Amino acid sequence: MSMTMSQKILAAHAGLAEVRPGQLIMANLDLVLGNDITAPVAINEFAKFGLSEVFDKAKIALVPDHFTPNKDIKAAQQCKQMREFAYSKGIENYFEIGEMGIEHALLPEQGLVNAGDLIIGADSHTCTYGALGAFSTGVGSSDMAGAMATGKAWFKVPSALKFHLTGSLSPWVSGKDLILHIIGLIGVDGALYKSMEFVGEGVASLNIDDRFTVCNMAIEAGAKNGIFGVDEIALAYLKEHHQGSPKIYEADSDAHYDAIYEIDLSQIRPTVAFPHLPSNTRTIDEVGEIEVDQVVIGSCTNGRISDLRVAAKILKGRRVNRKVRTIIFPATQRIYLQAMEEGLLRTFVEAGAIVSTPTCGPCLGGHMGILAEGERAVATTNRNFVGRMGHPKSEVYLASPAVAAASALTGRISNPEKVEEL
Amino acid sequence: MKIEGKVFKYGSNVDTDVIIPARYLNTSDAKELASHCMEDIDATFAQKLEPGDLIVAEDNFGCGSSREHAPLAIKTAGVSCVIAASFARIFYRNSINIGLPILESPEAVKGIKNGDVVSVDFSQGVITNETTGEKFNSEPFPPFIQEMVAKDGLINYLKEEVLG
Numbered sequence: 061m062s063m064t065m066s067q068k069i070l071a072a073h074a075g076l077a078e079v080r081p082g083q084l085i086m087a088n089l090d091l092v093l094g095n096d097i098t099a100p101v102a103i104n105e106f107a108k109f110g111l112s113e114v115f116d117k118a119k120i121a122l123v124p125d126h127f128t129p130n131k132d133i134k135a136a137q138q139c140k141q142m143r144e145f146a147y148s149k150g151i152e153n154y155f156e157i158g159e160m161g162i163e164h165a166l167l168p169e170q171g172l173v174n175a176g177d178l179i180i181g182a183d184s185h186t187c188t189y190g191a192l193g194a195f196s197t198g199v200g201s202s203d204m205a206g207a208m209a210t211g212k213a214w215f216k217v218p219s220a221l222k223f224h225l226t227g228s229l230s231p232w233v234s235g236k237d238l239i240l241h242i243i244g245l246i247g248v249d250g251a252l253y254k255s256m257e258f259v260g261e262g263v264a265s266l267n268i269d270d271r272f273t274v275c276n277m278a279i280e281a282g283a284k285n286g287i288f289g290v291d292e293i294a295l296a297y298l299k300e301h302h303q304g305s306p307k308i309y310e311a312d313s314d315a316h317y318d319a320i321y322e323i324d325l326s327q328i329r330p331t332v333a334f335p336h337l338p339s340n341t342r343t344i345d346e347v348g349e350i351e352v353d354q355v356v357i358g359s360c361t362n363g364r365i366s367d368l369r370v371a372a373k374i375l376k377g378r379r380v381n382r383k384v385r386t387i388i389f390p391a392t393q394r395i396y397l398q399a400m401e402e403g404l405l406r407t408f409v410e411a412g413a414i415v416s417t418p419t420c421g422p423c424l425g426g427h428m429g430i431l432a433e434g435e436r437a438v439a440t441t442n443r444n445f446v447g448r449m450g451h452p453k454s455e456v457y458l459a460s461p462a463v464a465a466a467s468a469l470t471g472r473i474s475n476p477e478k479v480e481e482l
Numbered sequence: 483m484k485i486e487g488k489v490f491k492y493g494s495n496v497d498t499d500v501i502i503p504a505r506y507l508n509t510s511d512a513k514e515l516a517s518h519c520m521e522d523i524d525a526t527f528a529q530k531l532e533p534g535d536l537i538v539a540e541d542n543f544g545c546g547s548s549r550e551h552a553p554l555a556i557k558t559a560g561v562s563c564v565i566a567a568s569f570a571r572i573f574y575r576n577s578i579n580i581g582l583p584i585l586e587s588p589e590a591v592k593g594i595k596n597g598d599v600v601s602v603d604f605s606q607g608v609i610t611n612e613t614t615g616e617k618f619n620s621e622p623f624p625p626f627i628q629e630m631v632a633k634d635g636l637i638n639y640l641k642e643e644v645l646g
Contacts, residue, residue: 098550425504
């Protein structure tokens with residue numbers, strides 16, 4: 061046998077001893093996810109099955125997070141449709157806004173993701189859960205509907221790219237800089253249809269939030285999934301959040317990879333993706349003078365407690381530039397509370413930032429921070445496509461929480477390593 | 483099945499945010515989505531498009547979000563087929579699942595210009611540039627997917643194959 065981590069998880073869920081790249085399989089799912097944009101379409105498709113029950117009430121998660129709290133009447137209608145479906149079908153993992161969070165931060169936190177799980181979600185950033193050694197990938201609403209009915213989905217077994225990490229990240233450099241560096245290296249279709257597998261002794265130096273960020277943006281390189289080997293750090297997170305016992309899959313020593321990249325973490329610099337592609341990266345040393353109107357810190361990519369701590373460390377005792385609208389949104393209610401208890405929210409407000417309830421809002425140009433024509437934002441989000449955060453002639457620069465916070469102070473994209481001089 | 487129409491040609495990495503901007507995702511009404519299709523990179527697309535026309539694009543068409551609204555908007559706008567050098571994987575999957583014909587052919591993309599008239603014979607997998615007379619072959623779907631397309635999409639396929 062010679063399989064990657066991802067291939068082993070797929071084989072196990074298809075009841076096969078072995079799978080090979082390109083093979084089409086039908087596999088059993090551990091969790092199916094949808095949100096207030098994708099679930100309404102899936103619910104309409106689900107109705108075509110003519111079934112009164114979903115396949116498993118405990119294995120479906122519905123999270124109203126994109127246009128919530130309801131941004132307008134149409135969004136309210138979509139949320140209502142999802143809520144009514146959840147209650148009428150007895151869906152156990154429906155999260156109303158008081159208990160919610162951005163789905164990809166919320167599900168691991170709620171103990172719905174375990175190592176070795178096979179998860180699909182009608183949201184492209186479902187690949188986030190690879191941080192915990194799960195195979196998870198984004199699909200569309202029809203796949204979600206089919207999965208809610210049958211508990212199954214079809215997969216074309218992916219080949220893989222291996223990222224062998226050594227060393228450790230420098231201060232003020234994070235998982236976000238690592239994944240932006242990698243996307244800059246391989247391009248937005250550099251991992252198209254493939255798995256990205258992250259292994260090596262350098263993994264131990266990445267905290268779990270860094271790993272969530274790295275896997276979250278695997279899709280921005282076109283990947284089917286991103287996945288880390290499971291170590292003590294991942295097991296400690298699972299022990300705190302998940303009731304079940306983890307299943308750990310390791311790649312065979314003779315597993316085939318289409319390419320192997322050696323990455324020395326100590327060489328990664330704070331990295332920024334310029335408009336309008338996540339692969340359009342420059343190190344902070346090459347950025348030049350870029351003035352910004354808005355800073356957004358949060359999202360399924362970077363709204364976790366470690367991200368907020370880094371931002372607070374930079375903003376503490378300082379004031380954001382008066383020209384910069386600084387919006388910080390913790391990714392879940394629990395993270396919000398934790399940030400409050402640690403005094404981070406006070407730091408943000410005293411620095412002149414605002415703190416929002418958890419929502420995907422500004423990341424996709426939904427609400428809570430839309431850009432006008434000609435405006436620029438530095439955001440810790442995941443996409444900087446044309447019109448992503450608002451007007452088609454606005455610009456988004458993707459960066460880490462540290463770079464975003466430093467930029468909020470100066471009003472231009474700034475190096476967090478020089479925060480003492482800012 | 484054979485289709486013919488005029489080509490709207492685009493470059494690489496046409497993403498789901500320009501195919502259908504998120505600001506319109508507060509509805510799943512296909513006609514409303516179709517009226518905003520491609521508007522951030524081609525403001526007059528929905529007005530100029532005639533039923534049966536094709537989209538031809540370079541690499542990684544449909545990258546970004548998992549929104550099925552993207553292939554749905556293209557299909558409902560009246561596009562008969564999307565030909566690209568390569569597709570982003572979720573868009574590829576969604577198109578098959580909802581019955582939007584898509585073909586991968588880097589050669590055809592090189593040999594077709596904006597405004598050319600192109601026909602596609604799906605049974606043979608042959609793309610013909612009627613303006614120049616050049617013919618191209620596309621990668622056929624694997625049998626598994628052909629079967630799904632024959633059953634008119636994923637939902638019917640699962641109904642028969644999985645639920646019996």
